[in-house]
Structure formats: C-alpha cells, structure tokens
Amino acid sequence: MSSFRTALCVLVLSAVPAAIPSTADAGEYQSCSHHDDDKQKKKCNKAQDKYLSKNKSGTKPFKPSKISPQLAELDTKDKNPFATDDWYLGVEKVGAKPIDNLIGEVDRAVALIKMARYIGYLDKNGKQDEAAKLAKVVVPELIALKELVPTLKDKVGAVQSRLPKIIEKNPSIALKAPGILKDLLVDIATIGKDLPGAIKAVKPLAKGAL
Secondary structure (H helix, E strand, C coil): CCCHHHHCCCCCCCCCCCCCCCCCECCECHHHCCCCCHHHHHHHHHHHHHHHHHHHHHCEECCHHHCCHHHHHHCCCCCCHHHCCCCCCEECCCCCHHHHHHHHHHHHHHHHHHHHHHHHHHHHCCCHHHHHHHHHHHHHHHHHHHHHHHHHHHHHHHHHHCHHHHHHHCHHHCCCHHHHHHHHHHHHHHHHHHHHHHHHHHHHHHHHHC
16 A cells, blocks of 8 residues: 555646557656656656555456446456556455455555546546546546545544454564554545546546547
C-alpha cells in the first residue's frame, strides 16, 4: 500500500503524448505525461519507477469490473490498463477483514480517478469512441463517489478505534496496520481533491456514447 498511487491521479488532461504504448518506454510513463515542467516530469517518472519496483511484484492489478460489471471485458491482462506500467494500480490484502474491506473501498475510488485520466488520455489520442464508451460507464460511478468520499474518512476512524482488538485477532499485522490506515487517509484526501476535476473532465465525453 502506498499513498503515491494517488499522487499520479491529479487530472490534467490537456497535455498528453501522441502515442500510447502498452507499457512505459525507457522510464517515460503515460501517467506523468501531463507535466509540462521537465523537472516535475522527471520527478514523477522517478517516483513511478520506485512505486513499480516496490509494489508490482507483491500486488495484483486492480480489476476494472470492481468499478462496474460493465467493465469486465477489461479484466484480462492484455486489456487492463491497471496491469500496465503506465497505469499500474496494485491491490493486496493484509488478512484482517475490517482493514481489507476498507482497503477495497479506497482502491475502487482510486481506480475511478485513475480511470478518468485514462479515458481522457484515450480521447486525446484518437480513440474517442473507446473513451466515450468507457465514460458512459464511469461517469455515474464518479458522481456516486461524491456521496461516498465523506464517509471513507469516518470509516478509517472507526477501524482505528478498533485497531487494538483487530490486532489482537491478527497479530501479524501489528507493525504495518497503523501505516496502512495512515496511507488510506492520504489517499482519501487526494481522492476528494481530484474528484470534481475528474467529473468535469470526463462527463462531456460520456455524451459521445449516447
């Protein structure tokens, strides 16, 4: 679990490269392409390298069907953007149900924001039909997420208050559980900040699918 995964979700859809490789080439990631400043882009690419080296081998790619069953066709490795280096979103379970359930909710919210960026990327790179098709599914989920985000922080607080009992039943997570909950709070704050921009950027694209 790393809060850096949401740092790549800031929505800047106006500046994207002309080509869309399935994985990053020589450390240049699609998810960092929105940076106009070379130093910021280099910093983003370096951070993505670090994130991948730390998380990719120990996590499984998020499945788009968890956003909506209508995206189940993207679950296969060759179609799942979250399985590529450029848009990788790794998920894992710690073995304690209250924490795993919370992680799952936050993972889905992070995936929605990142999917919105991916849709914008497709639209700017000549894949308007595909972007519109995905936007039609994702936009209602993004709008619904507005109601959910305020509750996520409260859910983290509830788990924190129960943490001693959770650890008592799952002693193996004693050292990492506090850090996981702290990262989730960072993720939730970033989701709340990025969500309005995600909706604004992708909502017009959904009309193309009507």
